[in-house]
Every structure is written in C-alpha cells, then in structure tokens.
Amino acid sequence: MPAAVTGIHHVTALASDPQKNVDFYTGVLGLRLVKKTVNFDAPDVYHLYFGDEVGHAGTILTFFPFPEASRGKRGTGEVSAVAFLVPPPSLDFWAEHLSRHGVRFDGPIPRFGEQFVSLEDPDGMNIELVFSGGGETADRLWEGSAIPRVSAIRRIAGVTLLLRDSGPTAELLTGTLGLRAAGREGERLRYNVGEGAAESAIDILTSPGTPPGSQSAGSVHHIAWRTPTGEEQREWRGKILEAGLPVTEVVDRSYFQSIYFREPGEVLFEIATDPPGFTVDETPAELGSHLKLPPWLEPGRARIERVLPPVIVRDIRPRR
Ligand code: ZN
Numbered sequence: 001m002p003a004a005v006t007g008i009h010h011v012t013a014l015a016s017d018p019q020k021n022v023d024f025y026t027g028v029l030g031l032r033l034v035k036k037t038v039n040f041d042a043p044d045v046y047h048l049y050f051g052d053e054v055g056h057a058g059t060i061l062t063f064f065p066f067p068e069a070s071r072g073k074r075g076t077g078e079v080s081a082v083a084f085l086v087p088p089p090s091l092d093f094w095a096e097h098l099s100r101h102g103v104r105f106d107g108p109i110p111r112f113g114e115q116f117v118s119l120e121d122p123d124g125m126n127i128e129l130v131f132s133g134g135g136e137t138a139d140r141l142w143e144g145s146a147i148p149r150v151s152a153i154r155r156i157a158g159v160t161l162l163l164r165d166s167g168p169t170a171e172l173l174t175g176t177l178g179l180r181a182a183g184r185e186g187e188r189l190r191y192n193v194g195e196g197a198a199e200s201a202i203d204i205l206t207s208p209g210t211p212p213g214s215q216s217a218g219s220v221h222h223i224a225w226r227t228p229t230g231e232e233q234r235e236w237r238g239k240i241l242e243a244g245l246p247v248t249e250v251v252d253r254s255y256f257q258s259i260y261f262r263e264p265g266e267v268l269f270e271i272a273t274d275p276p277g278f279t280v281d282e283t284p285a286e287l288g289s290h291l292k293l294p295p296w297l298e299p300g301r302a303r304i305e306r307v308l309p310p311v312i313v314r315d316i317r318p319r320r
Contacts, residue, residue: 020122038293050062
C-alpha cells in the first residue's frame with residue numbers, strides 16, 4: 001500500500017472568458033499554455049492547462065472557461081486560494097510587474113515565516129505568490145515566458161481549503177493520504193505533502209459560520225494529488241473505499257489517469273498519475289499550439305471547433 005500521495009498534481013478551476021484567462025496566466029503570471037483541449041465530459045467547453053515548460057505535475061493549473069459564466073461566490077467546502085512559489089528576491093519585481101499590468105495586490109503579508117502577496121485573477125479567483133526557497137526546478141522553466149527566469153513562478157506552493165469543520169478532513173489528509181501536520185497559525189492548520197522540490201503546503205482554514213461556496217467563474221473546482229503509477233492508483237482507490245468514501249472508477253484523461261472522490265469537508269479530490277504527461281500528443285516545442293482532442297471526440301472535431309471561441313497566446317516576451 002502506498003504510504004502517501006507524492007504531491008499536488010494539478011488544481012482545476014472555473015473561468016469565464018477564455019482569452020482573458022490565457023492573457024492573464026501567460027501574459028501576467030508567465031505560465032505556459034501547455035495544452036488546449038476540451039472538457040472531456042462536456043466538449044463544448046475548453047479545458048486549458050497552464051504549467052512549466054512541459055507541464056510537470058506540481059506546476060499545473062487548469063481551467064474550464066464558460067464564456068457567459070457569472071462569478072462564483074466563495075464559501076466553505078472549497079479551495080479558497082491557490083499559491084504559487086516564487087524566489088524571495090523577486091518580491092520587488094512582482095510588485096512592479098503586477099502594478100504595471102493594473103493588477104491590485106495585498107501584501108507582502110507574513111505567514112508561517114514566509115512573505116506572500118494576494119491577488120485576484122480576471123474572474124476573482126484568489127491567487128497567492130509565496131516568496132520562499134525550495135524552487136529548485138529552474139531547469140524546467142519555459143524559455144518563452146513573459147517573466148524573467150530569475151523571478152518566474154516555480155510551481156504550485158499549495159492551496160487553502162476553507163471548511164466549516166477541520167476535523168474529518170484533517171483525519172483524511174494525515175490518516176489516509178499521508179500528509180504531515182506542519183503547525184498552526186491562528187485559524188489556519190498546515191499540512192505538507194511531497195518531498196523536496198515536490199513539497200507543497202495544504203492549509204485548512206476553519207470558518208464554521210461561513211455558508212458553502214457557490215461555484216462558478218473564479219471558483220476552484222477540484223484539487224488533484226499525485227501518484228507515480230496506475231498500479232498505485234488502484235491501491236489508492238481501495239484505500240479511499242476503506243475510508244468509507246465513494247470513489248469513481250479510473251477515468252482516462254489522456255495526459256493522466258484519474259479517480260475522483262469528495263472529501264468529508266465537501267472539496268472534490270482527484271488522484272492523478274504522473275504519466276504519460278502532456279508530450280504524449282504534441283512535441284515539447286508545440287505544446288498548447290493546437291486544439292487536441294482525445295480519440296473518441298475526434299469524429300466531432302468540426303462541430304467542436306465551430307462552437308469554441310478562438311483563443312490565442314500572445315507573444316509578450318520582454319526584449320532581453
Ligand atoms: Zn483534475
């Protein structure tokens with residue numbers, strides 16, 4: 001039996017306008033669009049994946065953009081913030097860069113001995129930049145990024161779960177998924193997952209009086225944990241069932257295999273395999289440049305392409 005999930009695989013959220021979403025995550029945050037595909041369960045909607053050069057597990061933030069969607073209402077039972085890791089000396093760069101792009105931010109604010117700034121994406125999703133060490137992934141940074149290498153986002157630093165009651169979720173995180181309790185600051189409990197360059201912090205913020213969130217644009221839909229193989233994923237499936245939680249069969253997501261379950265605090269969890277990754281159907285150089293469909297949706301490509309609004313990645317690289 002695997003002792004622990006090996007990190008955050010990806011986080012998936014909801015957006016409205018896909019072009020604004022791409023402009024923000026590539027042009028302002030400097031991530032790479034590593035895959036342009038559709039929601040496999042509802043192919044009239046894009047599924048956009050952003051990450052490092054090839055979209056390594058642990059760097060991936062994905063979106064389902066519904067162009068007409070209204071804004072979600074943040075509340076309990078969901079992920080209330082997604083944090084990215086950036087090198088500590090880049091604080092001044094980011095303050096200037098965000099201001100230049102008209103992005104308001106709060107901070108720097110201290111938390112667990114580190115500084116972070118808090119901002120919102122175009123749909124009001126809560127993004128944090130955590131200025132911390134441990135960004136030893138510089139060899140995977142995207143050369144075409146809008147952000148100079150020295151200041152670029154390294155990977156996902158962690159997420160915050162906003163819950164009415166921390167107890168049952170904390171028990172699942174430590175007792176079943178193998179996360180490590182890492183302290184408390186006020187109402188915030190911290191758990192670490194993964195080792196070394198894959199380590200992320202999962203915070204539980206408890207707010208018993210806050211109503212449940214209403215998910216729409218700007219809401220995080222789910223968080224996926226990493227597992228190295230399909231064999232371990234099957235063992236995880238057994239372990240989740242043993243913990244008394246209903247879990248889906250293994251679902252083929254082309255770039256990874258997935259199982260899904262709802263944790264006791266109502267947040268949707270996924271466990272996704274590291275392989276095969278995003279270069280399974282595009283070369284590293286071409287990633288994100290074509291609309292990719294899984295084989296079973298290819299027969300409907302002409303109709304899907306008619307329905308989806310065009311989306312482009314603007315080349316906004318600074319001259320250097
Ligand atoms: Zn997912």
